[in-house]
Amino acid sequence: MHLKAHRFFAMVAVTGSFSATARHFQVPASSVSRFIAALEREVGQQLLYRNTRAVKLTDAGERYYLQIREVLELLDAADESISGKTGDIRGLVRINAPVAFAHLHIVRLLNGLHEQYPELTVELTATDAYIDPVQEGADITFRVGHLEDSGLIGRQICTQRYVLCASPDYLHRYGQPTSAQDLRQHCCLVYKGTGGAQRWHLRRPGSDTVEVVDVHGPLRSNNAQVLVEAALAGRGIVFFPSWLFSKHSFTSKALVQLLPDWEGAVEATPSQIHLLSPENRLRSQKVRRVWDYFLDAIGTPPYWDDLGA
Structure with a gap:
């Protein structure tokens, strides 16, 4: 045939x-x-x-x-x-990414990829399910969270930087927290996934001690973007990785960063974002070019860490 x-x-x-x-x-x-x-x-x-x-x-x-x-x-x-056609990049590349990350970042990055390689076809699968890239045929996978030993080729993009913030309207009504423990008295908008409601881990400048805070508030959700929208509407304080926020929200003062000198996460050990690929996929020149494009376009530190706050 x-x-x-x-x-x-x-x-x-x-x-x-x-x-x-x-x-x-x-x-x-x-x-x-x-x-x-x-x-x-x-x-x-x-x-x-x-x-x-x-x-x-x-x-x-x-x-x-x-x-x-x-x-x-x-x-x-x-x-x-x-x-040896180094500039002739065409064909299909399959990309997998978490839903929110794909919506907020990958779609926009693909515009630049298309401009660079107009004959390339991309199949983007956005899912929060943990997939096996080998079985699913994904050439490149963005994985947010702790990376398990999978036998895949991985490149760390960044350690997630968490941002604590609220709207000016909320802060006008309730004031600003001055410490991690102050958050217990505030309306906090909490992510609740399959593992239950998140706990916020914060460390003051110069300290090795992590303060774990069980926060409460008027809204919980398994969708981070819902909680960010609620924060913009003045409902309370959110604590999420920088990539979940729009830079415009801070430059326009729709959101105000809180405790900016503190470090934190929703786990005892901060997690990362990785780029993964099965070894045999990276033998393909087109996959390597897309891999390199993403690393270059995201940068070090990643562009989403610059919130202009």
Whole structure:
């Protein structure tokens, strides 16, 4: 079977669209359909469900796609290596990131990536579920939190810097805390995930002692952005990593940083943000270029730490 049929099938599996695949390869949609139909006859299985609204993989198609995906990636890597086309970056790169991080940062960073590599196709999966990048076929994964030994190639982007803040309206009504223990008397907006409500760990300047504060307030949520919006509305104090905030919120004075000389986190040991990739994915020039692009665009320290506060 012609290799082109496999490439067309793999792209339809990713995009769910014959027309998008045709645009990507710059061929008529009828050609894509004809090649895939021939592939199905060759393997003796229906690989795709087709209807007027969507194209989906059958069970056999899902298994087949997972098997040929790695073969196509190895072929691409071999082509890159022997051709020496260092500036010709095209094809598909799969990226996985937590939902809020993808929404607040990855989407904007992808605009710059597209400008740099206009022939590159990106598949972004935003999920807070812990995935196995090898099984899920993710080329690059952003992981927020403590990194477990996974056998993946990892690069630390940063240690998360936590910011304590509230709106001017809230501070006008209730005043500013002057110490970690003062927070017990304030309205605190608390993240509550599967592990329960977070506790705030704060350390005063020059001290090695961490003060653990059980905070309370009028709102708890398992969605950090909900709590940030509540803080902007004057409902209380929030304590989150800097990447969850907009710089404009501080430069416009919609939020005011509190206890700015203190350090803190929601765990005894501050966690990091890492960039991860399976070793075989980084053999691909296009994946390495995307990896390097993100590291350069984010910077050290990361641009989101500059809140202008």
